[in-house]
Amino acid sequence: MAAQEFDVVVIGAGPAGAAAAATAAAAGLNVALIDHKTFPRDKLCGGLITGRSLRYFEEIFDEPLSVDPLERKDRIAFSYQGRPLGVIDDAPPLYLSMRWDLDHYLVRRAVARGAADMTGQAVAVLDMPARRVVLKDGRHIGYGVLIGADGVNSMVARALYGKSFDRARIGFGLEIEAPREESPEAAGIQVDIAAARWGYGWCFPKGCSTTIGVGGLLAENHDMKAAMSAYLAGQGIDAEACRFRGQFLPFGDYRKNPGNGNVLLVGDAAGLVDPITGEGIAYAMKSGQIAALAAADAILQRRPDTALKEYRYRLRPIHRSLRIANMLRPLIFRRGFQRGFERAFRSSSTVRRQFLKLLAGEVEYGAILAACVWRLPRLLRLMLPSRDPR
Template structure:
């Protein structure tokens, strides 16, 4: 069967792409190996930036009745509390089971053809063969199938660069072990090298994890065990899941001709906060827009340059964030940054605005660079 667009992956990026394209009258096939609703271990942080993108793409506000909403976040470093940011714009902790199913249902309601629950056996430049023998073809393919993207592997030989990829370990803590309501939303700097730990309370559980760049963390399990013990959790009594994280390793060229990558498949994750859902939805929308414009022009191969143009601002922000990450996470700089974070109300306010989506990285960079001499002086003194 032939479609205008095949979207691989029905998570936030894929469902956004499928919804946006189908609403423009395009014939869209939505593929995913999983049946929905399905569980996905993830911090599930849904910011006000995510909420704004959701409204723009899906045309309505999101139902957050099953989410935990917090207006404060605690920052720790090596067992000491650094600061608690209070009265911040709401941070919503969602379960991906609910969130992703909601987005997927939007895509089906918009008219996307459902091919979920069926794994891909083979992929070509214009066609996809499923394991049950079904063969689909399309003028444009959008790979929104995560960090281990099949389409990225087809295009580039590997889904990601092993030297720059991140890696995370996570668990879901039951309410019997730890009451979600009794614990704050918490970030721990230095829980891993070039990374951090997190504890995100949700309605019926708490997601606890540690993540960072993969290469400098050969013993991520050891980092995670120490972090769990610091939170009074037994590392021997939990089932740990691991997954790769793009962590700022975005692709400057997210595809080829009529084949586009979105969300985690394109490496579009904030390298400082780890936020990925907002970037996934927005990039899915932009990929679908580029695809539809290319089809309108009867020029499918123009999809990639159109998409690259649309992504310029996002790439610029992520590039600046990747530079700032060196100051925040590099071991030689981190103590100076931590000291400044502890003492500087301005830096904390800027971080608060960043989380709220009120500030972009170019503005934050100007604030940090204005204080760089102080960072240097603190480093020398130590």
């Protein structure tokens, strides 16, 4: 059967795929956006939108993010395994959304820019040597560059590497949507920085419900359900009455070489999630954008096989941040350092503010590393148990 030809085919229409399709269309490319789900669709996620996500959205879509609802939160309470660590009332703003609304909004933006809407279409065959995708409805779709934006269980990554991710290094998160009881204005965000091993717990109150979850490295959390039940108990919620939903989450294990020739992986499919905060929406959109720009360059030069080389070059700032985050995270999560981090967090408003800025996407890891090195003696003093003055 003759294939319908596109410059770029994007598989997966989450934040990474929508950003890729919108960027490719704006660059004048003929682009198809495929997703096996019909939108709006659900996606397990806290829905926390950071300053970084807002900046990237505006850069990519040329307008401020105006998804409805998007709730601003300025108050955040930290705890450590349920023990209060402090409340910050004038936090850098954090925003909460539901992925049901956000992702539908992003897809609509990509389609409005000219991407062919192939959501609700499952892929039957991915034929990389022939550079075509066969949809379940029988249509053949040819491409110059393929962008795999199909999330953590990526079929494109599986076709390239035999598996979507490494089970020994993947993260896992559990969530529930709890009914709202108070007014949305009154309730701030809560984060427990030790609710799971090498991970944390979150409570994000939104207008319609409160998203509560725990997540961390799978290999370090042999009983994530127990961690979730304990966290819920601390919130006064009986875990027995809840239905947990779970999903894998790349957590520090990003792909150094995300693709092959004219096939590029973006977002979760490339493992681009912050290994300390678990933030993935911002890097998903940014990697989608730069993959599409790399594809546009390669196609313009009639050398689609060079797309990966260009994409890797443009990905370097994100990879650098993830590399530094991987270096720093033992200071927060490793058993021997954890109590020290709790002490530093409890006693130093600077440590709390820096962590908050990190969570809000207002500071990059390069700056944090520099600050840590510069203030190493003070940091060590804060992390060590205080001596009895006698």
